[in-house]
Amino acid sequence: MKSFFQFLSESTAVQQATRMGLQTDGHGGWYDKKGEFVAKTEKGQLKFFNKRQRVGKQDPPQTDREKNLSATSYEKEPAQEPAAQQAPAQEGPPPVEKTKGTLTVAFGRFNPPTTGHEKLLDTVASSSDDGDYIIIPSRSNDKKKNPLDPDTKVSVMRQMFPQHSERIVNDPQNRTIFDVLKKAHMDGYAGVRIIGGGDRVAEFEKLSSNYNGKLYQFDNLEVLSAGDRDPDGDDVSGMSASKQRKAAAEGDFASFRKGVPSTLNNKQAKELYNNLRAAMQIKEGWNMWEIAPKFDWKNLRENFINEKIFKVGQIVENINTGLVGKIIRRGTNYLICVTEDKIMFKSWIRDVSESVTNNDAPSGVPADQRLVGTDAFRKYVEKMVPGSEWGKQFINKYRKK
Numbered sequence: 256m257k258s259f260f261q262f263l264s265e266s267t268a269v270q271q272a273t274r275m276g277l278q279t280d281g282h283g284g285w286y287d288k289k290g291e292f293v294a295k296t297e298k299g300q301l302k303f304f305n306k307r308q309r310v311g312k313q314d315p316p317q318t319d320r321e322k323n324l325s326a327t328s329y330e331k332e333p334a335q336e337p338a339a340q341q342a343p344a345q346e347g348p349p350p351v352e353k354t355k356g357t358l359t360v361a362f363g364r365f366n367p368p369t370t371g372h373e374k375l376l377d378t379v380a381s382s383s384d385d386g387d388y389i390i391i392p393s394r395s396n397d398k399k400k401n402p403l404d405p406d407t408k409v410s411v412m413r414q415m416f417p418q419h420s421e422r423i424v425n426d427p428q429n430r431t432i433f434d435v436l437k438k439a440h441m442d443g444y445a446g447v448r449i450i451g452g453g454d455r456v457a458e459f460e461k462l463s464s465n466y467n468g469k470l471y472q473f474d475n476l477e478v479l480s481a482g483d484r485d486p487d488g489d490d491v492s493g494m495s496a497s498k499q500r501k502a503a504a505e506g507d508f509a510s511f512r513k514g515v516p517s518t519l520n521n522k523q524a525k526e527l528y529n530n531l532r533a534a535m536q537i538k539e540g541w542n543m544w545e546i547a548p549k550f551d552w553k554n555l556r557e558n559f560i561n562e563k564i565f566k567v568g569q570i571v572e573n574i575n576t577g578l579v580g581k582i583i584r585r586g587t588n589y590l591i592c593v594t595e596d597k598i599m600f601k602s603w604i605r606d607v608s609e610s611v612t613n614n615d616a617p618s619g620v621p622a623d624q625r626l627v628g629t630d631a632f633r634k635y636v637e638k639m640v641p642g643s644e645w646g647k648q649f650i651n652k653y654r655k656k
Contacts, residue, residue, distance in 0.1 A: 268296040280599060290567075290583030290591055348440055348471050357446035357475060358439050359383035362391045362432045362459075364496065364574055366401045367531055368412045369514040371494035376419045378481040379450045390423045393577050394430050399545045400574060400608050402500070402534035411527060415516050431577035433598075436463065436471045446475030453483035455575055462576060462600070497547040503531045504546050548605045556588060559604050565590055570610040573602045579610050 269279075272294070277285040283296040294303045361379045365372055379388050392408050395401040403411070405425065413420040429435050432449075439447050449459050460478040467476050494514045502511040508528050515524040535546070544551035544558065558564050565571060565582060571592060572579045578600050580592035590607060593599050 268299055268301045271301050347468055351441055351443055353445040354443040357384050357448055358444045359388035359448040360435055361450045362435055364395060365392045365408055365412060366403050366496050367499050368415050369494045369496055369499055370516050373416060373516055375481045376416055382450055388422055391429050391435050395574055398536050402531055415518050433470055440471035446473050449478045450481050453480045456480045458575060497549050501547045501550055503528060504537055571607045572610045573606055574608055575606050
């Protein structure tokens with residue numbers, strides 16, 4: 256069997272690219288050491304694209320053809336001749352006997368969970384084979400776009416969606432969609448069905464299919480839509496976590512309550528609202544483009560163009576997939592990033608946030624003490640927020656003594 260290098264070495268383009276120190280994306284595209292896309296293999300020859308690039312600076316707008324050349328891929332080192340008589344490295348995932356059918360999966364932020372998510376979970380359950388499905392809340396946690404920590408988020412979800420509570424998984428190892436798929440492979444599933452919002456289907460489809468046979472192996476891998484959102488709708492189709500964060504930031508409980516399922520009463524909904532505001536640490540001068548960028552795209556892009564955010568070399572997280580990587584290239588409204596595992600991915604600036612090192616150690620508070628609407632839950636959240644009322648009471652208690 257030919258090694259990867261022997262296969263590539265048959266191409267004149269590869270030899271030329273190697274001499275120039277270019278890196279392949281595995282699909283005929285070539286990047287320089289700064290992460291700039293420079294060429295593509297066509298008919299065995301290197302053909303250079305986007306010669307209008309300004310190295311080290313933001314690229315000019317891409318043409319439609321150039322956009323199609325950007326794809327998530329492994330970042331390869333320049334090919335080198337393997338040592339003589341060296342056994343080829345094993346490629347692909349470890350072989351596992353496929354003893355199970357198809358697992359249906361939903362991977363999302365749910366920050367905070369809403370009535371819109373109830374529609375997603377119901378679609379996951381109805382699309383599954385014999386009820387074999389799991390719901391994976393992401394581990395992302397920051398005060399702007401992901402204010403609820405994983406433990407609290409899972410606890411709230413199990414209250415909101417009791418019919419799915421046993422399928423909502425709280426596992427610190429499931430940080431990215433790849434982690435979920437690799438575990439399903441190791442568990443012996445022959446196929447995986449991913450359910451996501453209509454605006455996430457294309458991204459999940461590209462990511463999952465690109466790495467089937469590399470990180471995991473499934474006979475059948477599909478991505479289905481749970482339906483498109485209507486951003487102007489007042490019903491479930493128009494509800495989103497962004498709207499809930501916006502309502503919390505603006506102090507609009509009436510709008511927030513519309514996005515909370517009836518499984519939580521008004522008192523529990525108000526408790527969730529207050530705790531969300533506390534976790535977001537709302538202060539005077541907060542920016543909508545940081546909390547809910549879809550409602551302030553203009554200012555988000557202005558800060559990006561002026562290089563106030565998302566600079567080359569910065570570590571960011573794709574909030575849809577959980578992938579964390581270093582920015583190696585800035586486009587007009589997107590980023591090219593590389594993970595520690597040399598996985599290259601492209602993200603729109605609205606779908607990334609500054610990476611925060613999360614502490615996934617146990618919170619020290621039992622699950623039954625994180626139920627929305629209880630005094631224990633209120634104290635649990637308030638004690639994590641500097642200057643909270645509970646903290647003041649604690650200080651004053653000992654100050655009097």
